[in-house]
Amino acid sequence: MMSSRFAAWRAAAPGLAMALAWAMAAAAHAAQTPLTLDEAVRQGTARAPLLAASSADIDAAREEAMRAGRLPDPSLTAGVSNYPVTGPGAFGIASDPMTMRTLGVMQAIPSRASREAERGLADARIGAAEAQRTLTAQAVHQRVAEAWIALWAAQRKRDLLEELRGESVLAVTLTQARLRGGVGSAADALAARAEAAALDNRIAGVDAERAAARAGLQRWLGDPAPTLAEAPDFDRLPVSPDELEQDVDRQAPLQAWQAREQLAQAELDRARAAKHPDWSVSASYGQRALGRPDMVMLQVGVSLPLFTRNRQDRGISARQAQRDAVAFAHEDARRAQREAVARAIADWQGWGAQLARYRDTLLPLDHDRVSAALAAYRGGGGLQPWLDARRDQIEHRLAYADALAAHARAWAALAYLMPSEESAP
Template sequence: MLSMRLTRRPMVAGLALLLGGAMAVAAFAAEAPLTLEAAVQEGLARAPQLEARAADATAVREEAARTGQLPDPVLTFGLANVPVTGPGAFSLRSDEMTERTVGVMQAIPSRSARRAERALASARIGAAQAEGVVAAQSVRERIADAWIELWAVERQRTLLAELHDEASLAARLAQARLHGGEGSAVDALATRAELATLDNRLAAVDADRTAAQAGLQRWLGVSPGALAATQDFSRLPVQAERLLTGIDQQAPLQAWAAREQLARATLDRARAARHPDWSVSASYGRRAPGLSDMVMLEVGVSLPLFTRNRQDRGISASQAQWDAVQADHEDARRAQREAVARALAAWQGWEQQIARYRQTLLPLARDRAHIALAGYRGGGPLQPWLDARRAEIELRLSYADALAAHARLWASLAYLLPPEVTP
C-alpha cells in the first residue's frame, strides 16, 4: 500500500507539472499581441457579410442548375365536338363525334434560347462570385482600418505620455524656485496649467482608445487585447508596378467584368428570341360505347414574323445596355487606375514625411525642449520652454496623424488584389 502511494505521488506531480505547463502556454498564447494580419483573418472568419454573399452565391448556383431544362409538361382534360344547337344541344350522347379527351402537352423552347438561358445563369453565378470577392476586399480593408485606428491611438498616447515626466519636473522646478524666492507665481501657475493640459489630452486619447476598441470588437466579436507595437507599413505585399498594371485583377474591377458578362448573356438571350419555339401535344378521346376512340397528335411552332417591332427591339435594347456597361467598365478602369496612382503617391509621400519626422523634426523638437528646460533650471525665463513644449506636442500629434494616414493608405493598397491573385 505504501509503495503504491510512493509511486502515485511522482505521477500526480508530473501530471500537475504538465497541466501547469499547458496552462502557461495557453495563457501566453491568449496574451500574445494581436497583429494586423491575425485581426484580419479573425474578422474574416466572423464577418456576417461574407456569409450573406456565400448564401447568395449558393442560391444563384441552385437556380442555375434548373436553367435550360424543358418546362414541365401540361396534362389536359376536355370535351370535344359537343353540340350546342339543335335537339341534342349540350348532350354528351346525342352526337357520335362527341368525345372526352385527356392529353399531355410539352413546350420545347428553341435550342438557342436554352443555350442563352444557361449562359445567362453562368453569368449570374460569376456576378455573385465577384460580389463575394468585392465584399471580402471591403471587409479586409475595414478590419484593417479598425485595427489601424486603435494602433494609431495607442501610438499617440505613447508619444504624449513620454512628455509627462518632463512636465511634472518643470512644475516642481517652478515651485522650488518660487519657494526659494527666485521664481514667480506666474511661472508656477503656467507649469501647472501645462501639466493639466497634457493630462486632458491624455484623457481624450484614452476615450478615443476605448472607442477604437469598440470599433475593432465589432469585427472580432470579442474585446481586443494588446496590439502588436510594430507593424511594417513601409512595404506592400505586392509591387507597386503590379498594382498599376493589374487593374482588371483588382477586386473592385472584377465586379465590372461580371456585369459585362451578364450584359453579354442578356444580349444573346434577346437574339435567341428570333428562333421559333416548338410544342408537341397528344390526346386520347373516348367516345360513346360502340364507337371507336380517337387519338390526336399536334405539333406547334411559333412564328416570329414581326421581328421588327418585337424581337429586334429587344435586341437593340440589350445591345445598348451592353454598350453602356462596356463604357462604364472602361470609365471604372480609368478611375481605378487614377485612384491607385494617387494612393501610391500619397503613401510614398507619407513615407518620406514620417522618415523626416523621425530623423530630424522630432529629435530637434526634443533637443529644443531640453535646452529650454535646462536654461530655466539655470535661472532663465520659462517662456522658451513653454513655447518649445507646445510646439513639440503639436509636432508629436502631427506625427501620430501621419502614421495613421500612412497606415490607412497601405491598407487601401494592400488588399486590392484578392488573396488568390496576390503573389
C-alpha cells in the first residue's frame, strides 16, 4: 500500500511542480507589471472591506423584505372557562355544567393597506442600502485614486530633483578645480558642496514621502504597491465639465438623498395605513365534564380607529413633516453639490493653467538661467548667481510637483462622481 502511494506521488509530482512554477511566475509577472490608475481603482474596489460591509447590509435588507407584509404568527390559547369560585361547588372543575377546559388559536390579520405599506418600507430600505453602497464605492474609488496619485506625485518630485544632481556634481568639480588653480575661493567650493548636500537632503525627504505614499496605496491593494505605470491624461475628464454641472442628480452623493426621500415617503404611507382597521379571527374548543357536551367558540374582531385626531392623525402629521424635512435637505444638498462641482472644476482648470505656465515658461527659464550662471562662472564670474538660480530652480520644481499632485487630485474628485459598474450592488 505504501509503495502504491509513493508511486502515485511520484506520478503527480511533476504536475504539481509545474503548477507551482506557473503560479510563482504569474505572481512575479503581476508584481513587475506597472500598475495603472484604473487597475489600482479596480483592485482597491474589489478588496475593500467597506464595500463588503455595504453588500452585507443590502443582503440583510433583502432578507427583511422577504418577510415584510406577511401575516403574523398565530397564537395558541389554553385555559378554563366558567370556573366557579363561590357556592357549594366552588373550585370544583366538574361541579358546574358550564365549566370547561378550552384550547384555541387566534390569528391577527393586519389590513391590506398596512401590509402593502410594510412591503413598500422594506423596498425603500433596500434602495437606501444600495444607495449607500454606491456612495461608499464612489468614496473608495476616489481614495484609491488619491493614494495612487500621491505615490505617482512623489515619484515625479524625486525625478525632477534627481535631474539636478549631475549639475550639482559638476559645480562642485568646477569650484574645486578653480581652487586648485588658484583662481577660485574656498568659500565657493564650500558653497557648492553645501548646495549639493542640500539637494541630497531634499531627495531624502522626498524618498520618505514616497515610502509613506506607497504604504497608503498598499492599504487599499493589500499587497506591496508595484511600479506605477504612466499617469492618465489629467487634462481631460471622462465626463465633460458641462455635464457634471448640469446632471448632479445622477452623481453618487445625491443618490443617497433620493433613497432617503423614498424611505421617508414609505414611512408616511405606513402611518396613513394605520387608519385602516385590522382584523382578528379566533377559534377555541371547550371540553366539559363527562356526560356533558363539548363546545366550540368562533370569534371575529376588528379594530375601530374612531378617535384618530390625537392618534393616527398625529403620526401622519409627524411623518409628513419628516418627509418635508428630507425633501428640503435634499434640495439643499443638490445646491451644495452644484457648488462643490463648480468649485472642483475651477480648481482643476486653475491647476491646469498653472502647470502649463510651469512647463512653458518657468521651468525653461530656470534651466536657461542656471546654465547661463554656470557658464559665467566658468568664464571667471562669481558663483553666487548660480547658487541663487539653483535655489529658485529647486523651489520651482518642488512647486511644480505639488501642482501636479493638486491637479491630479482635482481630476480624481471629478472623475469618480458618476457611479460606475463597480458601484452597482
